[in-house]
Structures are given as C-alpha cells and as structure tokens.
Amino acid sequence: MPFRKNHKNNSNIHTTLYDQHVVIVPPPPPRFTITEWYLNNRQRYRACDDQQALADKVLAESDRVREQTDEETKLNKREVDHHLGQKIQDIEFMKGEIDKQRKEVVKEMDNLTLYADRINDAVRCIDECYNICKKCIIMREVRLGIDLCHDDVERELLKERDVIEGAKALLTRDLQQSNEQLRRLRMTVYFMDRDLEDKCNVLKIDEHNLGLREDSLNLSMYHGFCPLDPASITAEEWEQFSKTSIENGAKEINSARLLRSYVDTIINQAMMDLKNQYHVVNDAFRRRIEETKECKSKMEIQHAEVVRQVNEITRSLTRLQKSMAEKEGFMALAHTRLGNRAQRPGMELCRDLVETNLVKEVTELRYNVSRLQQMMAEGQASMRYLLKTQIQLEEDINIKTNTLKIDEVDCMTLRQSMNYQNY
Known part of the structure; x- marks a missing residue:
C-alpha cells in the first residue's frame, strides 16, 4: 500500500517536472552525534519506565475504583430495596388503616340510612295521624245546635294538631340533618376510595420495582430532559394526608353517632308526647261521650x-x-x-x-x-x-x-x- 502511494506520487512529480521542465534537488538527511543517539535511547527507556509505572498506578486505581463502585452500587441497591420494602409496609399499613376506617364509615352509613328510614316511617305515621286529627276536627264541625261548642275535646284536638305539627317539623329537620350527614359520609368514602386506589397502584409499582434486578428484562435507559423524580410532596406530607383522611373518617363517624343518638332521643320524645296527647284526647272524648249519653238519657226520661x-x-x-x-x-x-x-101571678111572685x-x-x-x-x-x-x-x-x-x-x-x-x- 505505501509502495502504491509512493508510485502514484512519483508519477505526479514526473508529470509536473515534465510539464514545468524544473529539476528539484531533495535536502540532505539530518546528521546526529553518537552522544545524541545515546541520550535519545536513555530518554526513550526512562519515558517507557515512567509510562509503565503510571500504567501500573492506573491499573491499581482502576481496580480500587471498580471494586469501590461495585460495592457502593450494591450497597445503594440494598438500601433502595430496604427502603422500598419499608415503603411497601408503610403503604400496606396505611392502606389497612384506611380500609378499616372505610368499613367503619360504611357501617355508619348503613346505620344512619336505617335511622333515616326510621324518621321517614315516623313522619309517614305522623302524617296519617295528622290527617285523622284534621278529619276529627272537621267532622265535629257538623255538630248541631248547642252541641257545637268549644269543649275540652275540641281544645285537646287543636292542641294535638299543634303537637303533631311540631313533632313533624322537628323530625323533618332531623331528616335533613341525617341526609346531610349521609352526604358527608359518602364524600368521605369517595375520598378514601380514591386514596385506596392510589395506594393500590403505588403498591403495585413499588412491588414491581422491588422485584426488578439489574439483569431483569425490559430495562431501559432514559435520555430525556424531564427529571425522573418529579415528586414535590414530602414523606411527612404523605403520611399526614393519610392520617388526615383517617381522622376525617373518625370525625364523621363520631358526628353520625351523635346524630343517631339525638335522633333516638327526638323520636322517643316525640312519640311519647304524641302518645300522651293521644290518650288525653281519647280521655276527653270518653268524658264528653259519657256526658252526652247521660244528658241524652236524662232528656229521654224527661x-x-x-x-x-x-x-x-x-x-x-x-x-x-x-x-x-x-x-x-x-x-x-x-x-x-x-x-x-x-110567670107567677100577684103576691105569689115573691122571693x-x-x-x-x-x-x-x-x-x-x-x-x-x-x-x-x-x-x-x-x-x-x-x-x-x-x-x-x-x-x-x-x-x-x-x-x-x-x-x-x-x-x-x-x-x-x-x-x-x-x-x-x-x-
């Protein structure tokens, strides 16, 4: 190959010389002394020894750095695996706590729904009794003559109507409060479900990451410009968020339980008042009926x-x-x-x-x-x-x-x- 190159160059020179008719004389080769020759050789030996020593140092340092990086890489992987395991345990613990709290919230929702049904049944019963009370008031307006009076029965019926209206208004307000509390409980369950879903997805991701090895398939290198750690939420904020979700659930459960206790008290008190007034009205009716019967009996005798x-x-x-x-x-x-x-004559007409x-x-x-x-x-x-x-x-x-x-x-x-x- 060099021969071919020189041959080509010689052809070009001869062609140029033939064209220009100029003869170029090459310079004479350089001349060195024997001392320079020895010095050059010793310099080459010393440079070779230095390069060999430097290479030995680089080799030793390379082995040390390689062993150190291998150890640090394995240590970092073990540490990451350890933290992944701890994170998985934390997620499972939080997930279990939230799931347990969610079950309590759902149970309280069922209980409160049952109480709302109780209130609806009580309101329907009160509506029926209210209609009966109004019918009694209207029917007693058909009384005739002197019997169309403001007696005890009418006064107690009007009082019963007021008591029923008050109980219905109170139970209606309790029903509204129960529906509002049910809405808050459903909202709490919704956010808990979202949190549980996110934690399930994160749990799958971290368990998958924990199962990955350096020789696993489908590993890839990222060459993009966006950061691979876009997380902006700290671990303390994450833990506080989960605790807040659990605390909100407990708070809503306590509110629902207090409301159920209040509803129990209101229903019992309302029904007791209605029963008492019901018996008072019936007693007034019986007294009035007895008075009317007695009066009617006396009138029949008369x-x-x-x-x-x-x-x-x-x-x-x-x-x-x-x-x-x-x-x-x-x-x-x-x-x-x-x-x-x-008609007697004369002196015979005497007295x-x-x-x-x-x-x-x-x-x-x-x-x-x-x-x-x-x-x-x-x-x-x-x-x-x-x-x-x-x-x-x-x-x-x-x-x-x-x-x-x-x-x-x-x-x-x-x-x-x-x-x-x-x-």
Whole structure:
C-alpha cells in the first residue's frame, strides 16, 4: 500500500517536472552525534519506565475504583430495596388503616340510612295521624245546635294538631340533618376510595420495582430532559394526608353517632308526647261521650215524662170539657125554672126560699163554669208549653244522637287507626 502511494506520487512529480521542465534537488538527511543517539535511547527507556509505572498506578486505581463502585452500587441497591420494602409496609399499613376506617364509615352509613328510614316511617305515621286529627276536627264541625261548642275535646284536638305539627317539623329537620350527614359520609368514602386506589397502584409499582434486578428484562435507559423524580410532596406530607383522611373518617363517624343518638332521643320524645296527647284526647272524648249519653238519657226520661203529662193533660181537658157540658144542662135547668117561676101571678111572685136557692144555684154554676173555663185555658196553655218542650227535647235528643254518632262512632273509630310507635 505505501509502495502504491509512493508510485502514484512519483508519477505526479514526473508529470509536473515534465510539464514545468524544473529539476528539484531533495535536502540532505539530518546528521546526529553518537552522544545524541545515546541520550535519545536513555530518554526513550526512562519515558517507557515512567509510562509503565503510571500504567501500573492506573491499573491499581482502576481496580480500587471498580471494586469501590461495585460495592457502593450494591450497597445503594440494598438500601433502595430496604427502603422500598419499608415503603411497601408503610403503604400496606396505611392502606389497612384506611380500609378499616372505610368499613367503619360504611357501617355508619348503613346505620344512619336505617335511622333515616326510621324518621321517614315516623313522619309517614305522623302524617296519617295528622290527617285523622284534621278529619276529627272537621267532622265535629257538623255538630248541631248547642252541641257545637268549644269543649275540652275540641281544645285537646287543636292542641294535638299543634303537637303533631311540631313533632313533624322537628323530625323533618332531623331528616335533613341525617341526609346531610349521609352526604358527608359518602364524600368521605369517595375520598378514601380514591386514596385506596392510589395506594393500590403505588403498591403495585413499588412491588414491581422491588422485584426488578439489574439483569431483569425490559430495562431501559432514559435520555430525556424531564427529571425522573418529579415528586414535590414530602414523606411527612404523605403520611399526614393519610392520617388526615383517617381522622376525617373518625370525625364523621363520631358526628353520625351523635346524630343517631339525638335522633333516638327526638323520636322517643316525640312519640311519647304524641302518645300522651293521644290518650288525653281519647280521655276527653270518653268524658264528653259519657256526658252526652247521660244528658241524652236524662232528656229521654224527661221526654217520656212530658209525653205522659201531655196525655194526662189531654185526658184532663177532655174531662173538663165533659164537666162543662154537664154544667150547661144544670144551668139550663136552673134558668128554665127561674123563667117559669117569673110567670107567677100577684103576691105569689115573691122571693121565697126556692127563688133564693135557684139564684144561688145559677150563681154557683156560673162561678164553677168560669173556674172550669179557667182551668181549661190553663190546661191548654200547659199543653202547648209541654208540646213545645217535647219538640225541643226531641230536637235536643236528635242533636245528642248526632253528637254521639260523630264522637263515638266516627271520631273514636277513626282514631283507633292512630298508632304511634317508637320507630
């Protein structure tokens, strides 16, 4: 190869010389002394020894650095593996704590949902009882006459309506609070689920990283510009975040338990108040029904007595009319005798004992007839008053019968379906 190159160069020189017709004389070779030759050789030997010594040092240092880096690499890997194992344990511990707290939150959600259903059942029961109470108030407005009064039953019914409205408003507010607490519990479960999902993914990543070795397949080198450690959250912040999630769950559980205890108290107190008022109203109804029955019974007795007296007066008036008719005959007889004796002649037309007795008889008959007429008028007036009283009593009895039908049959039968329970 050098020969070919020199041959090519010689061809170019000859060509150039032939073209220019110029002869170039090469310079003479350099000349060195023997001393320079020895010095050059000793310099070469010394340089070779120095380079060999330096190479020995580099080889020794290379072995030392190689062994040191190998040891540091293995130590770093063991340390990273150790920290990965600890991190996996921390994640599993936090995951277990959050999962346990989540189960408690879900359990409390179920309990609070049951309490919300209890409140709904209680509100439905109160609505039914409220409708019955309103129906009783409306039906009692159909009472007639004097029975349409503001009695104890009406006062207690109105009070019962107010008690029911107050209990319903209180339970409705408790239901709203329960729904709000359920929403907060669901929100807590949602964030816990997200945290658990993130921890499960991180656990898979770290377990996969822990299982990787330097000779594992699918290893790759990153040549990008973005940093491989973009994490901006410290380990303390991570741990505090998990603890905050657990504390929020515990806080919501305590709030839900306090609310359930409050709901228990409110339901029991409300149902107790409603039951007490229910019994008070029923007692008022029973007293009123007994009073009405007693009054109706007395009126029926009085009505029977009035009817008897009307019959007696009717018979008495008949006897008075008969007696008056009989008196008319005696009056006509006395008048006829006096008329006949008025025709006596002369001195025979004297006021003798017969005349005196006839005049006395006529006077007494007139007085007796006037007395009979007076008694007849009084009897007829008394009969009119008795008949009016009879009609009034019959109206009052009908009113009491209507009141008894409303109170005893309609209202009390309807109120039997009012069933207050401690839901």
